[in-house]
Amino acid sequence: MKVTGIKDNIKLRINKDRIFLSLVVLFSVITVSPIVLIIFKLIEKGYKQLSFSFLIEKTPDTLQAMSAISAHEVIPGGIANGILGTFLMVALAGVIAIPVGIISGVYLYENQGKLMANLVRNVSDILQGVPSIVLGLISYMWVVKHITHGFSALSGSVALSIMMLPMIVRSTEETLKMIPQTLKEAGLALGIPYWRVLFGILIPTGFSGLMTGILLAVSRVIGETAPLMLTALGSTVINTNISKPTSAIPLLIWEFYNDPNMVDLIWSSSLLLMIIVLTFNLVSKQVAAQRK
Amino acid sequence: MNSDKITKIVLFSVSFIILIVAGGMVFSLVGGAIPAFKTFGLGFITSTQWDPTDGHEVYGAMPFIAGTLITSFAALIISFPLSFATSLFLGEYYRNTFVAKILGTMVDLLAGIPSIVYGLWGFYVLRPFLIDIGFENQGFGVFTASLVLAIMIIPYATSLSNEIISMVPNDLKEAAYSLGATRYEVIMHVTVPAARSGIFAGYILAFGRALGETMAVTMLIGNSIKMPNGLFSTGNSMASVIANQFGEADGLKLSALISIGLLLFVITGIVNWIGKLIIKKMS
Numbered sequence: 042m043k044v045t046g047i048k049d050n051i052k053l054r055i056n057k058d059r060i061f062l063s064l065v066v067l068f069s070v071i072t073v074s075p076i077v078l079i080i081f082k083l084i085e086k087g088y089k090q091l092s093f094s095f096l097i098e099k100t101p102d103t104l105q106a107m108s109a110i111s112a113h114e115v116i117p118g119g120i121a122n123g124i125l126g127t128f129l130m131v132a133l134a135g136v137i138a139i140p141v142g143i144i145s146g147v148y149l150y151e152n153q154g155k156l157m158a159n160l161v162r163n164v165s166d167i168l169q170g171v172p173s174i175v176l177g178l179i180s181y182m183w184v185v186k187h188i189t190h191g192f193s194a195l196s197g198s199v200a201l202s203i204m205m206l207p208m209i210v211r212s213t214e215e216t217l218k219m220i221p222q223t224l225k226e227a228g229l230a231l232g233i234p235y236w237r238v239l240f241g242i243l244i245p246t247g248f249s250g251l252m253t254g255i256l257l258a259v260s261r262v263i264g265e266t267a268p269l270m271l272t273a274l275g276s277t278v279i280n281t282n283i284s285k286p287t288s289a290i291p292l293l294i295w296e297f298y299n300d301p302n303m304v305d306l307i308w309s310s311s312l313l314l315m316i317i318v319l320t321f322n323l324v325s326k327q328v329a330a331q332r333k
Numbered sequence: 334m335n336s337d338k339i340t341k342i343v344l345f346s347v348s349f350i351i352l353i354v355a356g357g358m359v360f361s362l363v364g365g366a367i368p369a370f371k372t373f374g375l376g377f378i379t380s381t382q383w384d385p386t387d388g389h390e391v392y393g394a395m396p397f398i399a400g401t402l403i404t405s406f407a408a409l410i411i412s413f414p415l416s417f418a419t420s421l422f423l424g425e426y427y428r429n430t431f432v433a434k435i436l437g438t439m440v441d442l443l444a445g446i447p448s449i450v451y452g453l454w455g456f457y458v459l460r461p462f463l464i465d466i467g468f469e470n471q472g473f474g475v476f477t478a479s480l481v482l483a484i485m486i487i488p489y490a491t492s493l494s495n496e497i498i499s500m501v502p503n504d505l506k507e508a509a510y511s512l513g514a515t516r517y518e519v520i521m522h523v524t525v526p527a528a529r530s531g532i533f534a535g536y537i538l539a540f541g542r543a544l545g546e547t548m549a550v551t552m553l554i555g556n557s558i559k560m561p562n563g564l565f566s567t568g569n570s571m572a573s574v575i576a577n578q579f580g581e582a583d584g585l586k587l588s589a590l591i592s593i594g595l596l597l598f599v600i601t602g603i604v605n606w607i608g609k610l611i612i613k614k615m616s
Contacts, residue, residue: 058515065426068418072491073439075484079446079454141350148344161348164355170605171358171598172545174572178594182361203354210351236340264447267547267576291449291548298453298552311450322445326438 083315087308095119095309099279100293106302116303120310122279123293129281130194130273130289131263134201139255142206146213147239162214169207176200177268185272194280194287197273201265205258212254216247249328256325264318266291290314362598365591372585377592383558385578385586392589394596396560400475400568401597403561404550405543407479408486409536415483416490416539420532423491424498425524426516437495444488452552455481460553473555474567481549490539497531497615498524530615537608544601547572571597 094117101109101118109116145161152158177200184196220243228238244251269275274286275296294310297303369377369392380393419440427433459480460472469476501524509519525532555567556577569577571593582590 054515054518058517061517061520062426065418065421068415069422069436072415072419072487073436073443075454076439076442076446078458079450082454082458083450141347144344144347145351148348151344157345158348161351165351166609167602167605168351168355170541170545170601172547172572172601174545174547174575175362175594175598178365178575178591179358179361182365182591183357206351206354234340235337239340260445264445264449266447266449267572270576271579291447294449294453295548298456307453311453314447315450318445318447319442322442326441 080315083308083312087310087312090115090306090309091312092119095313096124097121100277100288100296100306101303102277103300103302106300106306110302110305116305120290120293120306120313122276122288123290123310124313125279125281126194126273126276126287126292127263127289129283129287130197130201130269131259133194133198133283134205134262135255135259137198137202138205138209138258142209143213143244143251145206145210146217147243149210149214150217150243151239162210165207165210168203169211171203173200173204173265174267174271176203177271179203180268181271189284191284192272192274192286194273194283194285197269197287197289198283200268200272201262204262204265204268208258208261209251209254212257213247213251216250216254217243219250220246249331253325253329256321256328260318260321260325263321264291264314266295270295290317358598362591362595365588366595368585368588369592377589378596381560390585392586394571394589394593396558397569397571397574397593398596398600400554400561401544401570401572401600403564403568404475404479404482404554404570405540407475407564408482408543409540411479411483412487412490412539413536416487416494416535417532419487419491420495420498420535421520424495425520428499440488440491443484446485448485448546448548449552451481451485452549455549455553469565471555471567473553474565475554475561476564478550478554478570479564481553482543482546485546485549486539486543489542490535493535493538493612494528494532497528497535501527530611534608534611534615537604537611541601541604541608544604545572545597546570547576551576 096119098117098119099122100120101116105118106116145165149158149162180196180200180203184199185192189195224242224246225238228242229235233241269289269292273289273292275292276286276288280287290310291314294307294314297306297310373380373392377392378394378398380391381395382391382393383396384391419436423433423437423440427436455477460477463469463477463480464472505523505527506519509523514522550570551573554569554573556569556573557567558569558574559567561568575590575594575597578586579590
């Protein structure tokens, strides 16, 4: 009697084990299913609109869109103002954040365990956790109010650069930590000046690591909408003046979403945004993989 | 002065920019929040009134604080089984296999999807679906926002706990196997207890992410200015009220929005700090 009892118990335990494994697999599949569903949805609804003219023409006004819809035509125009605005603002944000981020990362690496470096590292970690909308508020108070006296591309870039900065600091320090100390010592032993050891030996050696961090940071900020709503505002014309309101792809998506006549354009714009973001994402993974 | 010294000074002063930015941020937020706190006192935090009508303006942050906390908690609870299963899939069952590599990449890509695209998908796909299956009759509100938020924070919870789970020493697990334990028993009695604090820290950091999310929440929560009275009620979160009301704001209203920004900054700061503290204790 007792023996069969144990047998039953084993069966129960094995069944439990199997059920648990199937639950793990099921839930994991559910977890990643949104990425597939979202991409398919965007392609399904957005590919028709996506054409060459979509990339080089500026956004149509509501009336144009309305008449095209009533005539059952594809809405004319494109999102060139958003594409250019996004690249302008992200490039400017990179120009601000990349040098500061890399030099600070080098500083943290060179001063391991020191009080000041720990403070900078902790503060940088805090910055990383600040919600992007709060960065928008900050840039509004600093740049919109006091520097450009109006909504501007520069204020958008400042918000994005504060977002990028901690990611670049972190990835620079982590990358440098993996470079063998001997390399630096060899450089110093040859009498090479300190700054050339840092920027002529350490940085080039860790280049692909730094690149991964930068690309990842860029891919994060390209899709940001909230901070730009408070800073760059948006614009219907193509603008290259950094002290003027500027559009961006996510800002345009938000405008289209709120305008019943333009709502068809959200899919193609989102598809384009996703293609850009995922490309940066996958390229950064590729660079990281090559390193190993 | 020699070049080494100059290099050191340059490194130091550039890093100092980070401290200036952070310090300036706190300074500006507090400065901007002063008018609102001067007018309403600490009652600004606890009041549930929000009336921008000229002449008798009243602002209180409680509906938004409640909205933020409720959506983020609900998102955390919804995401728990999903990200726990995924981290076991990646860190234990299929560790270092091709399937895990693909699944891991997909989870990382989830983190890359812009918030506004999540919002669109939630609005045009998830919301009609919830109405169709009779789960919700309006499709808007705290629950829909939490559902999308849950998907958005999964990568953050998963990446840390997956790493910690895969670091649990093999001899611990093998000892349990040799005693006749099944894999499920090993996971529940050995792996999870050993990785407990790391898993917990991952969820706290994910929670911190959820608190500050703006666009997806704005598009799904309904943006009604009232205390949410349940999971299926509409509401508003701190981040989304800033995004929504900022356009026409100046004077006292702008100060009220900046105050909400300050509160959000403080809350996320505390949550992230707790998460970091747990991680530090582990290593």
